[in-house]
Amino acid sequence: MGRTCPFCSSSEIDEDPSRADVVCMGCGSVLEESAIVSEVQFQERAGGHDVIGQFISHDRAQQTGLVGVPGLNRTESREVTHQRGRKLIQEIASQLRINQHCSDTAFNFFxxxxxRNFTRGRPRAYVVxxxxxxVCRLENTAxxxxxxxxxxxxxxxxxxxxLQLLIRLLKINLPASDPCLYILRFAxxxxxxxxxxxxxxxxxxxVQRMKRDWMALG
Incomplete structure (x- = not known):
C-alpha cells in the first residue's frame, strides 16, 4: 500500500531526492525535510581517510558555492528566499485576515x-x-x-x-468556488x-436552487 498524507489522507506524495524532502501534493504539508546521502564513501588523503556522504540536516547543509550571489552558499541563498517569502505571506495574510494554518500551508507551497525554480524570473509577490x-480555495474561505x-x-x-501556471506545475485540482461563501461577506x-x-x-x-439546476457554475 502506498504512502498517504496523515493530514489530508491524499496518496499524491512527492518524494524528490534532489530537494531532500517529502511533500503532500494534496495539502502542501511537508512530511519530511532532511538531506540524506545514501552512500558512504571514503577518500584517501594525506591525513588518512575522509568520509564522504554523511548525514546532514537540511538547515545545516555544508557550504556549496553559488555563482552570482557573493557571500552566500546555495543553502543560505534558499533560506533567504524562504524567509522573504514567509514574511510577505504573513504581511498579506494579516491584511486579509487569513488564519495561521492557511499561511503555513501557503509557505509550504512557496x-x-x-x-522547482518557479520563482525564478517572477516577482515574489505574484508567487506568494x-x-x-x-490555499484559500482549498480551505473554502471567502x-x-x-x-x-x-x-x-x-x-x-x-x-x-x-495561478494557472502554479496549479499546473503542482498538479493541484482547485475546487470550484462556492457562491454561498461570499453572501455573508457582501451582505x-x-x-x-x-x-x-x-x-x-x-x-x-x-444560490442553492441555482446549484440544483446546474446554474451556479460557468
Whole structure:
C-alpha cells in the first residue's frame, strides 16, 4: 500500500531526492525535510581517510558555492528566499485576515515553488499571492483573487495567469468556488441593518436552487 498524507489522507506524495524532502501534493504539508546521502564513501588523503556522504540536516547543509550571489552558499541563498517569502505571506495574510494554518500551508507551497525554480524570473509577490489564494480555495474561505490583487497591487489578470501556471506545475485540482461563501461577506458590506439576516437567508436559498439546476457554475 502506498504512502498517504496523515493530514489530508491524499496518496499524491512527492518524494524528490534532489530537494531532500517529502511533500503532500494534496495539502502542501511537508512530511519530511532532511538531506540524506545514501552512500558512504571514503577518500584517501594525506591525513588518512575522509568520509564522504554523511548525514546532514537540511538547515545545516555544508557550504556549496553559488555563482552570482557573493557571500552566500546555495543553502543560505534558499533560506533567504524562504524567509522573504514567509514574511510577505504573513504581511498579506494579516491584511486579509487569513488564519495561521492557511499561511503555513501557503509557505509550504512557496517552498515547493522555490525548489522547482518557479520563482525564478517572477516577482515574489505574484508567487506568494498565488500560493495564498490557492490555499484559500482549498480551505473554502471567502477570499477573491481580486482581494490579493488589491493588497499586492498586482494586475488581477497577471495574478490569474500565475495561478494557472502554479496549479499546473503542482498538479493541484482547485475546487470550484462556492457562491454561498461570499453572501455573508457582501451582505455585511451593504449595511442592511435588521434585514441582513433575511437577505442572507433568501440569497442562500436562491444560490442553492441555482446549484440544483446546474446554474451556479460557468
Amino acid at each position: 517552498k515547493m515553488c522555490v525548489s 499571492a498565488a500560493c495564498l489564494y490557492m 477570499h477573491l483573487l481580486l482581494d490579493f490583487s488589491d493588497v499586492t497591487q498586482v494586475n488581477v489578470y497577471e495574478l490569474g495567469r500565475t 455585511a458590506s451593504l449595511d442592511l441593518g435588521d434585514k441582513q439576516k433575511d437577505v442572507v437567508t433568501l440569497a442562500t436559498r436562491i
